[in-house]
Amino acid sequence: KASSLSLCPVELEPVDAPIILSKSADVGIEVEEISDVEIAPEIYVESLIEQRESLEAVAKIIESCRGDSVASELLEYVKDFQDLHEKKKVLDSLVEIIAREEVELNRRIERKLRRKSIKLEGEALIEFLKSGSISLSEIENLILEEIVESEKRLSDQLGTGFIEVFPRTSAFPVKANPEAVERVKREVEAEIMVQYFLKARKVARRIKELLPHLEKEIEEVFRIELVRGIKEFCEGFVFPEISEGRISFVEGRNLFIENPQPISYYIGRTHLGDHPVVVLTGANSGGKTSLLELVAQIQIMAQMGLPVNAKMCEIDVVNELFFFRKKRIIYGAGAFEDALKKLSGVLIGDGKKLILVDEFEAITEPGAAVRIISKILEIAYKRRYYFVLVTHLGQYLNLEFCRIDGIEAKGLDENLNLIVDRQPKFGIIGKSTPELIVERLYRKSKGEAKSVLGEIFSSLSKDVKRVELRKR
Numbered sequence: 436k437a438s439s440l441s442l443c444p445v446e447l448e449p450v451d452a453p454i455i456l457s458k459s460a461d462v463g464i465e466v467e468e469i470s471d472v473e474i475a476p477e478i479y480v481e482s483l484i485e486q487r488e489s490l491e492a493v494a495k496i497i498e499s500c501r502g503d504s505v506a507s508e509l510l511e512y513v514k515d516f517q518d519l520h521e522k523k524k525v526l527d528s529l530v531e532i533i534a535r536e537e538v539e540l541n542r543r544i545e546r547k548l549r550r551k552s553i554k555l556e557g558e559a560l561i562e563f564l565k566s567g568s569i570s571l572s573e574i575e576n577l578i579l580e581e582i583v584e585s586e587k588r589l590s591d592q593l594g595t596g597f598i599e600v601f602p603r604t605s606a607f608p609v610k611a612n613p614e615a616v617e618r619v620k621r622e623v624e625a626e627i628m629v630q631y632f633l634k635a636r637k638v639a640r641r642i643k644e645l646l647p648h649l650e651k652e653i654e655e656v657f658r659i660e661l662v663r664g665i666k667e668f669c670e671g672f673v674f675p676e677i678s679e680g681r682i683s684f685v686e687g688r689n690l691f692i693e694n695p696q697p698i699s700y701y702i703g704r705t706h707l708g709d710h711p712v713v714v715l716t717g718a719n720s721g722g723k724t725s726l727l728e729l730v731a732q733i734q735i736m737a738q739m740g741l742p743v744n745a746k747m748c749e750i751d752v753v754n755e756l757f758f759f760r761k762k763r764i765i766y767g768a769g770a771f772e773d774a775l776k777k778l779s780g781v782l783i784g785d786g787k788k789l790i791l792v793d794e795f796e797a798i799t800e801p802g803a804a805v806r807i808i809s810k811i812l813e814i815a816y817k818r819r820y821y822f823v824l825v826t827h828l829g830q831y832l833n834l835e836f837c838r839i840d841g842i843e844a845k846g847l848d849e850n851l852n853l854i855v856d857r858q859p860k861f862g863i864i865g866k867s868t869p870e871l872i873v874e875r876l877y878r879k880s881k882g883e884a885k886s887v888l889g890e891i892f893s894s895l896s897k898d899v900k901r902v903e904l905r906k907r
Contacts, residue, residue, distance in 0.1 A: 442686045448774025452657025452801035475528050476632070476639030483513050483642065486518055493649075496656050505648040505824050510636045515788070519634050522594050522627050529620050532592065533600055533611050540585040540601070541608040544578055548607075582609060595623050666743065672742035675733070678749035680704040682734065682789065682821055691731045696857045698726060702789075703751065707861065710838035715828035717842030719872050722857035723825045725781055726842075727791045730823060731758050753821065754786035761793040761825075775807070782814050789821040795829050806832045812837050829864045851875045870895040 471478060483490065486850075487510070494506035517631055525532065528868055590597050607755045611714045674686075681703030689695045703711045715723050733743045737750045759778065774795065795811075797802035805828055815822035816836045830838050840859040849855050853871060873895055878886040 452491060473636065476635040479639040480513070480516055480635045480648075481520070481644045483509055484516070486606045487513060493656050496659060497652050500655075500659065505645050505652055509642060509645055509649060512642060516634060516638055518594075519627075519631055524632055526594055526624055526627055529593075529623070530616065533589065533616055536585050536589055537601075537609065537611050541583055542638050543584075544581050544607060544609065547577055547581070548574070551650070578607065578609065579603065592610055593623055593627075595626060598623070603794075639862035663874045669742045672744050673746065673748060674742045675737040675745075675748035679751055680709075680732070682750050684733055684745040684748040685731050687733055687748070688744045689725050690732055691728060692725060695723075695725070697724075697746070698729060698858055700726065700730065700859065702730070703825060708838070708877060711819055712813070712837045713824070714829050714832060714837055714839045715823060715825045715842070715859060715865075716827065716839060717859070718853065718855055718866075718868045720853055721855045721865070723841040723842060725857070725882060726859065727758065727793055727823060727825060729754065730789075737794055739802070743874045751787065751821070753789045755781075758782050758789065759790075759792045759795070761896055778811065782811065782818070782820075787819075787821070790815065791823050793825045795824065796826055801828060801831075806834065808835060827867045838862060839864050844868045844871050847871060847875055847878075851878055 490510050490513070494510060497504035497506060497814075501513065522565040535751070582603070586598055586601065589600070598619045599607050600611045602612055602620055681701060682700035683703070684706060685699045686697035687700065688697055701707065702709075702713055715726065717723055727743075727869070733745060733748060734750060734753065734756055736743045737748065738752060759774070777807065778792070779797070781788070784802045795808060808826065808828065809832060812824065812834060813836070829841070832839065838861065840861050841863045842855065842859050844859060845854045853875075861866070870892065873888060873892045875890045877885060879890050
């Protein structure tokens with residue numbers, strides 16, 4: 436059973452180790468049972484020490500809501516154990532600590548030696564002249580004092596009895612004795628590990644009992660944080676009204692856009708008419724796709740029971756919502772077949788559906804796209820689905836049951852940004868105005884690219900003028 440836990444080596448005979456656990460009180464430290472708490476209690480204790488800041492946060496939230504917290508109780512156990520944990524961390528870096536103390540020791544000795552003057556008088560002078568050497572007892576005492584001071588500091592750091600790691604000689608610079616360092620490490624390690632194990636086991640026995648309660652508190656904190664996060668996120672939002680037969684909102688704001696223009700829109704039955712199927716046309720980069728996103732955001736949040744990002748809102752609860760986004764790469768082999776297969780599959784089945792489609796015509800030639808789109812819209816209308824289609828082919832669609840809305844660009848501002856009123860005009864086809872996009876590219880470009888774009892822009896401008904003259 437002990438081997439199956441894979442927590443420590445298991446032997447049948449006593450071995451030389453800092454800690455030996457045994458079911459018998461005659462050998463090592465007796466354990467009550469073969470379990471993780473009895474064999475490796477540090478698993479529980481160290482985990483809580485590492486998560487101390489999280490425990491403090493949990494305790495603060497729970498106590499502010501309902502008083503006592505299990506997390507607070509666990510923190511008290513961790514606090515009692517903290518000093519011993521710090522000792523263990525010091526032990527793990529003992530060699531580095533001694534090396535730093537050695538450097539500091541030699542710096543202190545050197546500073547004092549530089550200020551020291553030596554007098555040779557009487558017998559000491561005669562001895563020096565005879566042998567060429569002298570007994571510098573004063574210097575030896577100075578070095579010894581500094582060595583003792585360093586070893587005292589090391590002992591205080593380790594929280595143990597006095598330790599000796601530096602040789603008692605007048606040699607300078609002073610170097611720690613590697614054998615003495617290793618011996619001290621073994622002795623201190625054995626002492627601290629036993630203390631650590633016994634303390635950890637005592638704490639872990641209680642911790643294990645409290646962990647299920649801590650898990651419940653953490654789940655409670657997650658719920659509180661979720662509600663708080665939703666409240667902050669939905670600041671200024673409104674709860675929608677449930678209304679049969681329409682989806683509408685006033686001054687909706689797209690969550691994915693910074694400082695968006697408020698948009699009002701409706702699909703379905705209102706005092707303005709009954710239009711469950713809508714075609715949205717207009718300027719490139721005018722906000723058509725953003726409006727589809729806004730419709731999806733409002734519908735999803737409303738059906739989640741959340742307030743929505745609008746001033747007023749009414750929604751009809753749908754069984755399914757589909758959003759076909761325009762892909763960046765749309766001309767791959769089988770793209771048209773795949774898109775048509777998915778879209779036709781959506782038009783099957785009962786129940787209320789909200790279907791949002793972004794530029795379906797981009798994956799086939801315009802003539803076929805008009806006929807396919809017309810039939811798709813007709814099927815959606817007959818089944819009373821809510822359907823919004825973004826397209827540049829609005830002028831070619833002649834469907835009495837379908838409302839066509841438009842977003843128009845008026846030009847470019849001084850920074851070459853499109854001047855667009857992103858609020859769609861109901862029942863009015865919006866122009867794509869590709870000439871504005873080409874103009875912006877032309878005015879931003881340089882060199883040969885500017886020349887090519889200039890010719891394209893000139894050609895588009897002439898086409899636009901001819902169309903406007905025909906309309907007059």
